[in-house]
Amino acid sequence: NAGVTQTPKFRILKIGQSMTLQCAQDMNHNYMYWYRQDPGMGLKLIYYSVGAGITDKGEVPNGYNVSRSTTEDFPLRLELAAPSQTSVYFCASRGTGGADTQYFGPGTRLTVL
Amino acid sequence: DQQVKQNSPSLSVQEGRISILNCDYTNSMFDYFLWYKKYPAEGPTFLISISSIKDKNEDGRFTVFLNKSAKHLSLHIVPSQPGDSAVYFCAGGKDTGRRALTFGSGTRLQVQP
Known part of the structure; x- marks a missing residue:
């Protein structure tokens, strides 16, 4: 049981490049999330999904896209990378119980130069 | 609008003493x-x-207190150990809808041996 996995761990992009951050979970969780954490700040919600085929925006969705074709995978796509997207990105998942905790992946540290 | 606030960015305590981390919320x-x-x-x-x-939940060395009238919660760690040195995030969640978490900005705890 690997929990939530994320790849890559680190990435440097040039302005205008695109990339996909991968996230997978093996706990059969319906809910999945993408957060970003900027230095000295809390985690902010980018996108979330309540099940395969269903996604919606969080608080900071601009510049990102997601898809959820399977229960296990929830990739985050960055189009036309900008320096403001330099951050640490965390993927998380949770079950459907009332107060189920969220389980987080190890994060992807992205730098846009 | 910061719905969850952790006003102390850092805290340093001696090993064996109590650590108290605070969190305020508006929602x-x-x-x-x-x-x-x-x-x-x-x-x-x-x-x-x-x-x-x-208003209280306890798990081993960790106790969380909730004061709803003051919209304040705190985490007590007794006794503090060097391995507790980390960043602690407070978060609020809902049982309905997207069930995402709203995070505070974190408090860095340093436990001195």
Whole structure:
């Protein structure tokens, strides 16, 4: 049981490049999330999904896209990378119980130069 | 609008003493609160939670207190150990809808041997 996995761990992009951050979970969780954490700040919600085929925006969705074709995978796509997207990105998942905790992946540290 | 606030960016305590981490919130609609612990280069890991209808929850060395009238919660760690040195995030969550978490900005705890 690997929990939530994320790849890559680190990435440097040039302005205008695109990339996909991968996230997978093996706990059969319906809910999945993408957060970003900027230095000295809390985690902010980018996108979330309540099940395969269903996604919606969080608080900071601009510049990102997601898809959820399977229960296990929830990739985050960055189009036309900008320096403001330099951050640490965390993927998380949770079950459907009332107060189920969220389980987080190890994060992807992205730098846009 | 910061719905969850951690006003102390850092805290230093001696090994064996009590650590008290504080958190304030403005959204009365949270159904529960959680504390997450984060080590460098890792994702946040769940520590302890409390339902909004409770005022205390205890798990070993960790106790969370909730004061609804003051919209304040605190995490007590007794006794503090060097391995507790990490960043602690407070978060509020709801039982309905997207069930995402709203995080505070974190408090870095340093436990001195």
